[in-house]
Amino acid sequence: MPFCPNCKLEFEVSVKNCSDCGTELVTSLHEKIILDEDNFILLTVCTEMYEAEFIKANLESAxxxxxxxxxxDRNYPFLGTIKIFVKKEDKNSARDYLENIIKQSPSTEEE
Ligand SMILES: [Zn+2]
Incomplete structure (x- = not known):
């Protein structure tokens, strides 16, 4: 069942893009993406959701x-890991982009 990774909605098999946000649907939101190494690679791992959303938004702008x-982990939310995957074909550009995003990141530890 195709799945929108953005809205977390399921669609009919014939649907290719989310009717809500236009995002390309994936087969499954969960581990299958990780296992689908023919198409997706792990770009980076974050510990904070806002960080992941920031990177995702920047990548999508490109x-x-x-x-x-x-x-x-429900009991230990701070132990969670947030993984960001990109399509294999986007690997190199995504990595270049990620370096720039990190350099430009406005979040400073000391303020
Ligand atoms: Zn959507």
């Missing part, structure tokens, strides 16, 4: 589809 997989 026409790179990014998928966030969040696995947080």
């Amino acid at each position: 026409d790179i589809n990014a998928f966030i997989l969040s696995k947080q």
